Amino acid sequence: MARIVVTRPLIEGGLSGLRESHTVTVCDPPDGSSRSEEELIALTDGADVLLSILADPVTERLFEARSGLQMVAQYAVGVDNIDLEAAEVHDVAVTHTPGVLTDATADMTWALLLAVARHVPAADQHVRDGHFERWETTLMLGMELSRKTIGIVGLGRIGAAVARRALGFGMDVVYHNRHRANPTIERQTSARYVDLDDLLATSDVVSLHCPHNEDSHHLIDAAALERMKSSAILVNTARGPVVDENALVDALETDEIAGAGLDVFEEEPDVHPGLLEQDRVVVAPHLGSATTDARMRMAQMCTASIEAFLDGAENVPHRLV
Incomplete structure (x- = not known):
């Protein structure tokens, strides 16, 4: 059973598949602000998988501090916030959600x-x-x-x-x-x-x-x-x-x-x-993908990628690293 940390609440039912087999911790800053690098490092203590959003600074320091982290599933198409080179060096898989939005x-x-x-x-x-x-x-x-x-x-x-x-x-x-x-x-x-x-x-x-x-x-x-x-x-x-x-x-x-x-x-x-x-x-407050259909498909894609990775699948859907 893996520990999965989700940095923001997702659409209702989007993580149901993961909850059946793993420990899923969904977090949300009390003031709604973006997290700092230090806050994200603290949040991922003991995590095997991080389900991140564009505002999360997924940096080399995070990978160094959290050697147990195996995967980052990005709830977005873009990965500007993720140091992909550092992820590869630290053998951390990275996926994203292209196409659905x-x-x-x-x-x-x-x-x-x-x-x-x-x-x-x-x-x-x-x-x-x-x-x-x-x-x-x-x-x-x-x-x-x-x-x-x-x-x-x-x-x-x-x-x-x-x-x-x-x-x-x-x-x-x-x-x-x-x-x-x-x-x-x-x-x-x-x-x-x-x-x-x-x-x-x-x-x-x-x-x-x-x-x-x-x-x-x-x-x-x-x-x-x-x-x-x-x-x-x-x-x-x-x-x-x-x-x-x-x-x-x-x-x-x-x-x-x-x-x-x-x-x-x-x-x-x-x-x-x-x-x-x-x-x-x-x-508008970054609403490009803000439809019920798109956000549900994004959650489902993250879930599918995480499940495939944790099951040891040779081909993990939408994997970048």
């Missing part, structure tokens, strides 16, 4: 895009505040998406799902990747490959779906924002540090771009105060 995150991208384009939060507040007295000809005029261009940075699973939805809105799709996408994906999404400068200059909507790494850190900086149309909208459901938030605030204040929809932030859970002051910005 594609549609949920693509839907969230469109929710943010539509909210910004049609001033949905401001319109809702306008009615709630009792200001809706009559139909107005010029009230909260927004962007019509049909016949506009959406530029997708990162045509992976989620980017392609966003592109397919764009076709239903009658939009033209351009994209940029480090490497050109499979021709089949290009045909399915009617997406045209362009360089990043061209994408920024010609897109009415720029939607970010790339991973965060050294190359993509502050990919959208002051220079990139300056290249965008003044009427364009930026949407980020990828990773916060892909966008330089200081530069984004400046671009919004000087009308370099029209608005932004953000589900992720540079210093989560902190949000740049300048973004909160902008009524042209719609923000």
Whole structure:
């Protein structure tokens, strides 16, 4: 019987399979804050398996301090928070949950895009505040998406799902990747490959779906924002540090771009105060995968990976290390 430490409560029933055969300890910070490295080390005392989230600092120090730890099951697609090289050195298996949150995150991208384009939060507040007295000809005029261009940075699973939805809105799709996408994906999404400068200059909507790494850190900086149309909208459901938030605030204040929809932030859970002051910005608390279906599938994938690893299976599902 293994001891499994889960750093946040998961969806009801998601861990039922593990509880039948192992000792499962589910933790939650009393103040809801993220854990420090020291706190995570203390939490994993005696643990065989750690079920982690993106906010957990799974570092080399943790692996050194917890030599009995055999596995980290990440409840996310990204593994930015995990030192994969250190995990390999310390012979700790690492898995993640790819694929299952594609549609949920693509839907969230469109929710943010539509909210910004049609001033949905401001319109809702306008009615709630009792200001809706009559139909107005010029009230909260927004962007019509049909016949506009959406530029997708990162045509992976989620980017392609966003592109397919764009076709239903009658939009033209351009994209940029480090490497050109499979021709089949290009045909399915009617997406045209362009360089990043061209994408920024010609897109009415720029939607970010790339991973965060050294190359993509502050990919959208002051220079990139300056290249965008003044009427364009930026949407980020990828990773916060892909966008330089200081530069984004400046671009919004000087009308370099029209608005932004953000589900992720540079210093989560902190949000740049300048973004909160902008009524042209719609923000969400990292809800990309927040559907009942997606979160249940993520829990089930973690459970399946953990069970396979503990059973000594040769092929552990979704194993990275």
